[in-house]
Amino acid sequence: MKEDFAISVRELTKRFNDFTAVNAITFDVKQGEIFGFLGANGAGKTTAMRMLCGLSFPTSGQAMVAGYDLYQDAEKIKKSIGYMSQKFSLYEDLTIRENIRFYGGIYGLNDHEIKSKTETLVHQLHLEEQVNKLVKSLPLGWKQKLSFSVAMIHQPKIVFLDEPTGGVDPITRREFWTLIYQAASKGTTVFVTTHYMDEAEYCDRVSIMVDGRIDALDTPLELKRKFNAPSMEEVFVQLARKAKRGD
Amino acid sequence: MIAVKVDSVKKTFKAEKSVVTALQKITFDVSKGELFGLIGPDGAGKTTLFRILTTLMLADEGTATVDGFDVVRDYKEIRKRVGYMPGRFSLYQDLTVEENLSFFATLFNTSLEENYDLVKAIYQQIEPFKKRRAGALSGGMKQKLALSCALIHRPSVLFLDEPTTGVDAVSRKEFWELLRDLQKHQITIIVSTPYMDEASLCDRVALMQNGKIMEINSPKGITENFKKPLWAVRGENMYQLMQTLQASEAIDSCYPFGQYHHVTFTHAIPDSQATSELAKIAPVLEVQKISATIEDCFMELMRQ
Known part of the structure; x- marks a missing residue:
């Protein structure tokens, strides 16, 4: 496994009793890449992602994340990555300022750093007037932008985004992708899952999981050529229809 | 009924x-x-x-x-x-x-x-x-x-x-x-x-x-109500293309749609000039006139 990959995975497998959720997947993610991690419901995406974040122990296989071995240094991996999911992110009963302070503290930023981070972040997101309001009073689109920024507060090498844009209006969804591009252009590796197939086109490379395996991995352009399909939606449908296991 | x-x-x-x-x-x-x-x-x-x-x-x-x-x-x-x-x-x-x-x-x-x-x-x-x-x-x-x-x-x-x-x-x-x-x-x-x-x-x-x-x-009725000519545009660097187009006064809207950006002009121009007008603003590889999707219409309505 080469050191200059942000993520390097070899034959990574996770079994739950006789069920193989993730079946010997192998892939590399380059530094600064926007990597789309697609698959039907139940294909094994979440299980794979949990392993890469150091939250679940693999049954077998190898993985290096942010330069650390999954078996030896899971704790170091956790410090080097950011994670955002739609379901679990911010504390609704804390204000925006308190959420930023909380996550800053968790990731070991000192008071001075937290203060300056709060200012930059609030300014970037144009949240100056809302900074002392409870997060639950924010529209979903702002919550998503804020939780992305909070996931990036410790300048992680890699950020994992689990369906970050579900449920928002089409303009906000596109604004969110601008944040993703900005992060990637500054060198952060972005590992993202989505059910919006137009978003798959925005990724540098895309992998598609079927029944626990990675059945396709390439640039969107190359995938469309290989599958003789006009869009990524069509590529996805062709692959996911082959799935044998129900979700 | x-x-x-x-x-x-x-x-x-x-x-x-x-x-x-x-x-x-x-x-x-x-x-x-x-x-x-x-x-x-x-x-x-x-x-x-x-x-x-x-x-x-x-x-x-x-x-x-x-x-x-x-x-x-x-x-x-x-x-x-x-x-x-x-x-x-x-x-x-x-x-x-x-x-x-x-x-x-x-x-x-x-x-x-x-x-x-x-x-x-x-x-x-x-x-x-x-x-x-x-x-x-x-x-x-x-x-x-x-x-x-x-x-x-x-x-x-x-x-x-x-x-x-x-x-x-x-x-x-x-x-x-x-x-x-x-x-x-x-x-x-x-x-x-x-x-x-x-x-x-x-x-x-x-x-x-x-x-x-x-x-x-009806879905058809909605997309037919999108009155402005709409263009699908592709370039080498899509992110840069979007930023340049969005900053241009000649462009009314530019939204990413998968492998293309959907673009409307601020002022009406003849269809035959769309490619050359766009090329003046940013390097483009492909320009084609398209019909609006529901998502185009939704965003246009949000802007109004």
Whole structure:
């Protein structure tokens, strides 16, 4: 496994009793890449992602994340990555300022750093007037932008985004992708899952999981050529229809 | 025949010190047997509208009828006639598939056998797991069980609140095929979704945002109302292309759409000049005139 990959995975497998959720997947993610991690419901995406974040122990296989071995240094991996999911992110009963302070503290930023981070972040997101309001009073689109920024507060090498844009209006969804591009252009590796197939086109490379395996991995352009399909939606449908296991 | 009639319905909620208007005087009709879509993001007011129509919540102002019955005065009658699948899974997790179905059937004084023709296509897909507890089902199977339970009493109007949210592209397609089949049984279906591409599968849709209906029409009618010429543009570096176009005064709008950006000009120009006009602003590889999608229309309406 080469050191200059942000993520390097070899034959990574996770079994739950006789069920193989993730079946010997192998892939590399380059530094600064926007990597789309697609698959039907139940294909094994979440299980794979949990392993890469150091939250679940693999049954077998190898993985290096942010330069650390999954078996030896899971704790170091956790410090080097950011994670955002739609379901679990911010504390609704804390204000925006308190959420930023909380996550800053968790990731070991000192008071001075937290203060300056709060200012930059609030300014970037144009949240100056809302900074002392409870997060639950924010529209979903702002919550998503804020939780992305909070996931990036410790300048992680890699950020994992689990369906970050579900449920928002089409303009906000596109604004969110601008944040993703900005992060990637500054060198952060972005590992993202989505059910919006137009978003798959925005990724540098895309992998598609079927029944626990990675059945396709390439640039969107190359995938469309290989599958003789006009869009990524069509590529996805062709692959996911082959799935044998129900979700 | 009108199945659902909504007239100037308004609903507000108190939140801390402020008042949130969830629905701002909404008016529309749904015909019997129609597949009607409420399309909009979180916070548009879709769930509030469903709760009012299924008699689970009272509107502040306005009136509504379902199957000719008033949602306030005749709520008991309506509850017998509608099927409702809420956005959050709300069956009994520790009852089995079979037990859940027979529970809901009993509530409505009926049985699975009696309405088997209606639920058959859906139920057959979960039948192999009928002894499994609902809590142990996968997402897709839970969804099918919930739909079976909502149909068990042969409702005349079916309300489906975001049935496909978080569901992958293939399963979403299959779910819509099921809905199309249900329509053949003369059931009126009102379905909400945040996925703009699903609008084209409805007979008519209401595009909703912030408690308002921005437009109601057939999907075709909506896209035909997009009056400006729309261009799909591709370049070497798509992110840079977007930033340059968005900054240009000659460009009215530029939004990424998969492998292309969709672009409109501020001032009308002849079609034949579009490519050269764009090339003046940024390097482009491909320019083609396209028809608007529902998503283009939604964003245009949001901007107005």
